[in-house]
Amino acid sequence: MSGSAVVSLSNVTKAFGGGVTALQSIDLEVQPGEFVSLIGPSGCGKSTLLRIVGDLVEPTSGDVVVNGKSARQARLDREYGIVFQDSVLYDWRTVSKNIGLPLELLGWDRSKRADRVREMLELVELQGFGDHRPWQLSGGMQQRVSIARALSFSPALLLMDEPFGALDEMTRERLNAEVLRIWARSRSTVLFVTHSIPEAVFLSTRVVVMSRRPGRIAAIVDVDLAQPRGADTREDARFFELVTEVRDRLREGGLDADRTAPGEGELVVGGETP
């Protein structure tokens, strides 16, 4: 394994009580500057995998290295920022203070904090909303605040757990474009969990397709769409090819795991993913 990977997972397995294997033998490396999506049916362990990288869940076995450190040390050193499906903004803090929360915990002084918060508000295009309360913003704006908070302390890695899963399709597409813009500007590395195929293809440099019971990596699809991507990308013939490819890989993974578990390897194309 190369020493420069931002995330390096080798042989990671997670078993919950009751003999349920959530993840089995996961090997994955994420290089600096990559945008990697984890996609799979519910219950494939993609969110658990993200939490293992963030040291919020402990793996049963295997090695997790984040930025050259153990996952625990990486968390203690604040090597990553995280965005959840629910924006997790605190109502008792203004938008600015929510964004500045990690900076407060890092002990930044007030003026340095204010400068950075202003920068972040600009980055997510929410200038003028700093003194608002989170509940005064729309769902899409709340999620942008949550992204600004995750990036405020310039972590090496951004973990995103279905950040736009609760938003309507139009807001979601707009935020997808925004995430790409932010990603290009902040040069961060992103690990992104989703169950939307077009979202995964549009955003990622690589899509990791997972299957369930137990959660495994079924395939990895390289996304060779040109950067920067925009509204045109979604009309591109290559975009549709890649969407189809990811969907096929999902079907293979989803169905053989479901119908012939615990066996694997059979190809059943054309069925419905439950």
Added chain:
Amino acid sequence: MTTPGLVEPLPPGFLNRFGRGLRDWVPAVLVFVLGILFWEALVRGLEIQNFLLPAPSDIVETLWVERDQLWTAASITFREALGGWIIGCSLGFLAALVLARWRLLSTALMPYAVAAGAIPIVAFAPITNNWFGVTGLTSKVVIAAVLCFFPVMVNTLKGLTSVPASAIELMHSYAAGEFTILRRVRLPNALPYVFTGLKVGTVLAMIGAIVGDYFGGASGSLGVQIQRWTGIFAFEEAWAGIVVASVIGILFYGSVALAERRVMAWHPSLRGGRPE
């Protein structure tokens, strides 16, 4: 985060809307005035005996004539209620902090706390009079404190522990320790619940103090006076005492509700108020 749904003696936001435009108040004031006029007319028209129900005008007159005695009585009983409220609420809050921190303790003790909360504690009033002295304030303070303890503890504990898992995960992602999580997330999250407990506590503290007085209180206290007046058929005076008790109760509750409004200007339930 969600607003607590426990005991609310008044409709939510009733006193929170204090002074938010006179128009909201006109219907309520009208009902009050009409109610009093109807009462007055009923008593005068049907010549109702004053031991059954004195006329409002007579009660108001008595309020003025007996103002010194009533003021003394009110101040004694309010001190009992306030002392009990402060002690009971503080202990309830601290107990909730301890129980929230040590879950095992909480699972071991909560069933008893809930059961104890269901006991009609005022039944103990004659006993606490034996324990802490009939004529002193202490026995009444104790009753009021015990009454306040449970709602504050149960509500606070609920507020401290009903934090969404992702809010805690977020703090863990920043390598925050338990104390930081308590200060930055659990306590602010619990605030609306704490205030629900504090407001319920004001009502219970007044009940505790007055019922305590009924079993023999400090001479001149409100409960003792009301009982004495009914004993000597001074019904206008007794009613005046009841009015004073009600007014104290409402002001007590209202000032806590007002404090809540100031402290929690950020809360979505107070959306009408401009955030600071």
